Amino acid sequence: MLRVAYIDHTARWSGGEVALYNILTHLGSNVDPLVILAEEGVLADRLREQGIQVRVITLNEKVRNRNRNVVNMQIVSAAFQLLSYGRRLARILKEEQVVCVHTNSLKSAIYGAVAAKIARIPLIWHIRDYIGEPYLKPVVAKAIRLMSRILPNGIIANSNSTLNALKLPKSKKTLVVYSSFANAINPASNVTVLKQKFTVLLVGRLAEWKGQHILLEAAKSFLPDQHVQFWLAGDALFGEDVYKEELLRQIDVYGLTNVTLLGHVDNIQELMQQADLLVHTSITPEPFGQVIVEGMAAGLPVIASNEGGPTEIVVHGETGLLITPGDPALLARSIRTLLGNPGERRRMSEHGMKRVQEHFVIERTVIQITSYYEGLISNIN
Known part of the structure; x- marks a missing residue:
C-alpha cells in the first residue's frame, strides 16, 4: 500500500477541492x-466524516489568501513563510513514512515542493489552473512554467488544454486525468416536459472570469417572456465580493426579475434535477469544467464556451453547443435554439449521459492516478 500525502492550501468547497474529495473517497x-x-473548513470536515486522516497545519491567512497575480515587496516575506511552512511539512512526511506528495493547488505546489525535496520523496503537481493570460500575468505564468520543469517529478493536469498551457518538454512525465463524476448518473425528469417555467442554470463561484455578467446581459432579452428563468448557483469565495456587488447592481439596474442568485448550494445534483438547460459562460479558458460533467450526468444539454477544457467535454451538436465566449447575443440565440427544440434537447441529454459514463466516471480516474503513482515511484527508485 502506498502512503501518499495530499496537500492543499484551502479547505473551502470549490472545484479543485471537490475533485480531490472525489478522488480520496474512491x-x-x-x-x-x-x-x-x-486551514480548517468544509473539505476537512467531509474527509474526516469518511474516515480519511486529515492534519491541519495552519498557514498565515495573508499568505494563504494572497492573490496569485500580485507581484510586490510582500512577495519576499510570503516566500520566506512558504519556505518555513514547507520545512514543517517535511518533518510530518518523514514521521508518516510518506512515499509520494500530491499537491492540489498552485500555492501548495510551492511549499509542497520544499517539503518533498527536504523529505527526499517524489513530488507530483496536480495542475487545475490555466497557466497563461489572461488568468495569470505573463510574469507569473512564466515563473510557474519554469518551476514546473524543475521542481515536480511528475505533472497531472485536469485537461489537455491545461497541460498544453504549461509548455513542458516531452521528457516530463505527465498525465491528463479528468475531474470525474462520483455519483449515480440520474437524468433530470423535466428536460423535455412542457412546463410553465423553463429554467436555465449556471453553476460556479462568482468571479468575473466565470462570466456571470454575460448571462445577465443575455437574460435581458428574455424579460418580456417570464416563461424563461435564470438561476445562478454559487457565491464569492476568494476576495470576489466586489464582483458579486456588481452582479447585484446589474440585476437591479436592468430589472432582471427573471434572474435568481441562489448563493452557495450544497446539493448541486438535486438543483440540476429542477433545471432544463445548463450554461457555462467562462470568458477565459476554463481549465476543465467539472460542473459541465455534472450537468451532463443529470441529463442536461449544455451550452459552454468553445475554449479550454469544455471543448474536451462537450461534443458540439451532440451533447450540447459550444459557442464563442463573451457574446451575450450569441448566448441568448443559443438558449432560444434549444428552448424551441425539445427533441434536440432529449437527444443531447441521452448522448451526454452516455459520454459521462464512457469518459468521466471516478473509477476510471482513480485507476489512472494510482497506476501513475506506481510508475513514477518505481522509476525514481
Whole structure:
C-alpha cells in the first residue's frame, strides 16, 4: 500500500477541492492517504466524516489568501513563510513514512515542493489552473512554467488544454486525468416536459472570469417572456465580493426579475434535477469544467464556451453547443435554439449521459492516478 500525502492550501468547497474529495473517497485499498491542509473548513470536515486522516497545519491567512497575480515587496516575506511552512511539512512526511506528495493547488505546489525535496520523496503537481493570460500575468505564468520543469517529478493536469498551457518538454512525465463524476448518473425528469417555467442554470463561484455578467446581459432579452428563468448557483469565495456587488447592481439596474442568485448550494445534483438547460459562460479558458460533467450526468444539454477544457467535454451538436465566449447575443440565440427544440434537447441529454459514463466516471480516474503513482515511484527508485 502506498502512503501518499495530499496537500492543499484551502479547505473551502470549490472545484479543485471537490475533485480531490472525489478522488480520496474512491481510492480503494492501493493507497493510504494523508491529507494536509493549511486551514480548517468544509473539505476537512467531509474527509474526516469518511474516515480519511486529515492534519491541519495552519498557514498565515495573508499568505494563504494572497492573490496569485500580485507581484510586490510582500512577495519576499510570503516566500520566506512558504519556505518555513514547507520545512514543517517535511518533518510530518518523514514521521508518516510518506512515499509520494500530491499537491492540489498552485500555492501548495510551492511549499509542497520544499517539503518533498527536504523529505527526499517524489513530488507530483496536480495542475487545475490555466497557466497563461489572461488568468495569470505573463510574469507569473512564466515563473510557474519554469518551476514546473524543475521542481515536480511528475505533472497531472485536469485537461489537455491545461497541460498544453504549461509548455513542458516531452521528457516530463505527465498525465491528463479528468475531474470525474462520483455519483449515480440520474437524468433530470423535466428536460423535455412542457412546463410553465423553463429554467436555465449556471453553476460556479462568482468571479468575473466565470462570466456571470454575460448571462445577465443575455437574460435581458428574455424579460418580456417570464416563461424563461435564470438561476445562478454559487457565491464569492476568494476576495470576489466586489464582483458579486456588481452582479447585484446589474440585476437591479436592468430589472432582471427573471434572474435568481441562489448563493452557495450544497446539493448541486438535486438543483440540476429542477433545471432544463445548463450554461457555462467562462470568458477565459476554463481549465476543465467539472460542473459541465455534472450537468451532463443529470441529463442536461449544455451550452459552454468553445475554449479550454469544455471543448474536451462537450461534443458540439451532440451533447450540447459550444459557442464563442463573451457574446451575450450569441448566448441568448443559443438558449432560444434549444428552448424551441425539445427533441434536440432529449437527444443531447441521452448522448451526454452516455459520454459521462464512457469518459468521466471516478473509477476510471482513480485507476489512472494510482497506476501513475506506481510508475513514477518505481522509476525514481
